[in-house]
Amino acid sequence: MxxxxxxxxxxxxxxxxxxxxxxxxxxxxxxxxxxxxxxxxxxxxxxxxxxxxxxxxxxxxxxxxxxxxxxxxxxxxxxxxxxxxxxxxxxxxxxxxxxxxxxxxxxxxxxxxxxxxxxxxxxxxxxxxxxxxxxxxxxxDNAAGAKEAGDALAKALGNGGKVVILEGNPGADNGIQRKAGFEQSIKDNGLELLDSRTAHWETEEANTVFTTMLTAHPDLQGVMAANDSMALGVVKAIDAAGMSGKIQVVGFDNIPAVSALVKEGKVLATVDQFxxxxxxxxxxxxxxxxxxxxxxxxxxxxxxxxxxxxxxx
Amino acid sequence: MTEMTAKRSPMAAISGVMRNAGIAVALVLLILVFSLTTTTFLTPLNLTNIMVQITLNIILAAGMTFVILIGGIDLSVGSVMALAGVVGATFVSNPELPTWLAILGMIVASCGVGAIAGTINGLISAWWAIPSFIVTLGMLNMARGGALQFTQANTVYIANPAITKFGTATVAGIPVLFLVAVAIIILGWFVLNKTVFGRMLYAIGNNEEAVRLAGHNTLFYKTAAFAICGLGAGIAAIMYMARLTSASPIMGNGYELNAIAAVIIGGTSLAGGRGSMIGTLLGAAVIGVLGNGLILIGASDFVRQIITGAVIILAVILDAVQGRLAAKRKGA
CATH class of the missing domain: 3.40.50.2300 (Response regulator)
Structure with missing residues (x-):
């Protein structure tokens, strides 16, 4: 396609x-x-x-x-x-x-x-x-893009991988579609969704929310972030928890700040919609x-x- | 605004302590509830996480306390934090600078931008006697627009290892970021309670006209309160960059409201002249514990928002009841 x-x-x-x-x-x-x-x-x-x-x-x-x-x-x-x-x-x-x-x-x-x-x-x-x-x-197609990112994560985690979603602003159409794409990928690949919350597209809030999700679900293995700003915050939270390499992250938007993290392998994949x-x-x-x-x-x-x-x- | 509050007296000082006691009880109650309903809340890891998470709000709220004590408000702190952050980030993200210069440049730039923005807020509202609500609303837009213009809306990624180290360092298991925030609270407490400058701010909050007639330069004190608040936004920007190794022009959006909530929950009167730094610390802790605990018990985002709002109102009611009881006891 x-x-x-x-x-x-x-x-x-x-x-x-x-x-x-x-x-x-x-x-x-x-x-x-x-x-x-x-x-x-x-x-x-x-x-x-x-x-x-x-x-x-x-x-x-x-x-x-x-x-x-x-x-x-x-x-x-x-x-x-x-x-x-x-x-x-x-x-x-x-x-x-x-x-x-x-x-x-x-x-x-x-x-x-x-x-x-x-x-x-x-x-x-x-x-x-x-x-x-x-x-x-x-x-x-935001949903298709999110599904591709989700599928990449699923491939890395394997069947039954435990994931969480960081959503965009509640009510924002692209956020809703990306969440739908993530959910479709979770369903298709047999992943387990532990929690799904908004961090309003924002780095610091994503860091706070994800850190707390990790406390609630120490066994989580993957994160689907509806944009790259939130993925940035998630990566910092994983680093701080000493879980680098153990938890995989996918984002959306391909912003320059995330390119470096993709190269380092700290972000598994992101989606460019040009x-x-x-x-x-x-x-x-x-x-x-x-x-x-x-x-x-x-x-x-x-x-x-x-x-x-x-x-x- | 100021004539509504009684003059500060020894009795008011005691009621101030009682107010802190009220908010402390609320905090303990929250901690108790989350400790009983989850297995994860009362763990060292979660507690240190909360400490890191409330750092920014503590620092912003500490600065805000100075401004609210003189009967003002600063709506611009979130935006000023963003501007201070992206300007400071140009130093710390520059790989050509030696580490010490990159860090020093960031500190000077971020604190400088914050203090200058605060000084402008203070000077304009004090000199022309314009409500700070509207002046800082203007600054909110100017600083946000400035941050966006400066970065052309791009997020700056900071690869400087020194700042990462600072952001994740701990002393005896306590995150350094949190220790910095507590140090700022202690410093603020000292300035407000043990210096002439601090007492003068309380006096201005209670009765500005009296202070002016007594021959004091209220313009200086008011401007200084706003400058301190702006400086706090600059320091918060540094903490943000240390924690997230990035600076974004949209960072800190809406943080002014969290800071104001922390100050008010902490028992500081919106009318000025009454309140304390320790209360502000407790207020920020209440907001942080609530946000954390509600995720741990699995409350949905929307329910979480509703409960957070309700608790802010409850805390203020508790505070008002407490204050009335304390006043009655002494009146009798």
């Missing part, structure tokens, strides 16, 4: 490179509005850098980027979408802060004739149906759909890759 995705994305990139030359001609440049979540998050920061570079290298559309102060500040995101509609942008590329609350503003945009691309986190199916909105989703390319892929699809007048359909999956000692950079 990986390879197919990689090929698809490579093809997409080649076609983009080819498109760059003719479209420099001075025709109507599509006006793109990129609305993201918190730029305080490494993932989105990276994404915004990627989008900026993409806009510069391609040069045939105008990009306006909007980020928010915090992950949960969807009020500001609603305002951002409404502003883009008012400015008569052609395309809105949106990473929803809330999969239900953002359906209303998106419907307004679509009704106003704006091409909307929903990426990163999918809008809620039922809410879309209720609003009479039919919209594709462009993004990674955040830097995510926004540019979505923008590319949006421009295509806008120019052809053909709406996107279903779930356009973007690549994910399991990062282990063998392929870490």
């Amino acid at each position: 990986h390879n197919k995705l990689t090929v698809a994305i490579a093809a997409a990139m080649c076609s983009t490179a080819l498109m760059a030359v003719p479209s420099l001609a001075d025709q109507a440049r599509p006006q793109v509005c990129l609305v993201m979540k918190s730029l305080a998050n490494e993932f989105f920061k990276d994404m915004s850098i990627g989008a900026e570079e993409y806009a510069k290298s391609r040069g045939d559309f105008d990009l306006k980027m909007v980020g928010m102060q915090s992950e949960t500040d969807f009020d500001a995101q609603v305002n951002a979408v409404d502003t883009c509609i008012a400015e008569k942008k052609d395309i809105i590329v949106l990473a929803p802060a809330d999969s239900r609350a953002m359906v209303g503003p998106v419907k307004r945009a679509v009704d106003a004739g704006v091409t909307v691309v929903n990426f990163d986190v999918a809008l809620d199916e039922e809410a879309k149906k209720a609003a009479g909105l039919d919209l594709a989703f462009v993004g990674p 955040g830097r390319d995510l926004a540019s892929n979505a923008i590319d699809l949006g421009i295509k759909s806008f120019k052809d007048g053909k709406p996107l359909e279903g779930w356009v999956k973007t690549p994910i890759e399991l990062v282990t000692k063998d392929n870490v950079k």
